[in-house]
Amino acid sequence: MSLKNSTTTADYIDFDRASNVASKLLKEPKTVLIGKYIIIAMNTGLRCSDILALTCEQLKQPSVTITEGKTEKKKTFAVNDAIRAIVPADATGGLFITQKGGIISIQHLNRLLKDAFAKESKTLNISSHSLRKSFGRRVFFNNGESEKALVYLSDLFNHSSIAVTRKYLGIRQDELNDIYLNL
Known part of the structure; x- marks a missing residue:
């Protein structure tokens, strides 16, 4: 579902799809950093x-x-x-250190995410914020799409109200789209 031209700019990525992509990325030395980011973010x-x-x-x-x-x-x-599994027992310091010794930039991370989710990037606006929304959508669905879940998420995201959280997650628009698609 794309939310382009709305007040939110990043689209969410399906949680299971993100997990599968992360698992593949963790297996390759060149992509392990982005795999770790995906796991922690989601x-x-x-x-x-x-x-x-x-x-x-x-x-x-x-x-x-x-x-x-x-x-x-x-x-x-x-x-x-899931997070504990990606942190080696003997590792110390930052997790997102580049080959040059600095922390990866958000801009570079966003480019890597667009590459990792190339299929989704054709129709969705994928960025580092997409995985925050994926987390929110997963919590919402795992808790029966309830108002209680929205209250928890509103608190977790530091939103001013559950109405903001609902809009942030694109829930209302999904419901409206379902009406049209199920006629």
């Missing part, structure tokens, strides 16, 4: 800048508390098995 719902600042030491803990760059609010998230 399992935490964090913004790109917050993910890039994470360290191996943090992700070896049962939970991580960060101060979000955009909102400057504290956020705590549990480190699940």
Whole structure:
């Protein structure tokens, strides 16, 4: 579903599709960095800048508390098995260090994501923010598409209301599209 020309610019990627792409990318040394990014992004719902600042030491803990760059609010998230599996036991320091020794830029990361999701990029606006939305959509569907899920997501995303979260996830538009498609 494309949300181009609406107030949100990034489209979500199907969670299972993103998982499959990440698994393939993790197997190749040249693409392992983007594979790790996908796994962490779709399992935490964090913004790109917050993910890039994470360290191996943090992700070896049962939970991580960060101060979000955009909102400057504290956020705590549990480190699940999918994330734990991609952090080598002996690894230290930043996870997203390039060959030149710096942290990968968001612009370069977005180019890598467009390449990784080339099929989707033909019709969708894919960016680092897409995986945050994928996380949100997964939480929403796993919790029965309930208002309760939207309340949780609104809190997780630091949105001002569940109406903002609903619009952010493109839920209302999906429902309207279903009406037309099921006539």
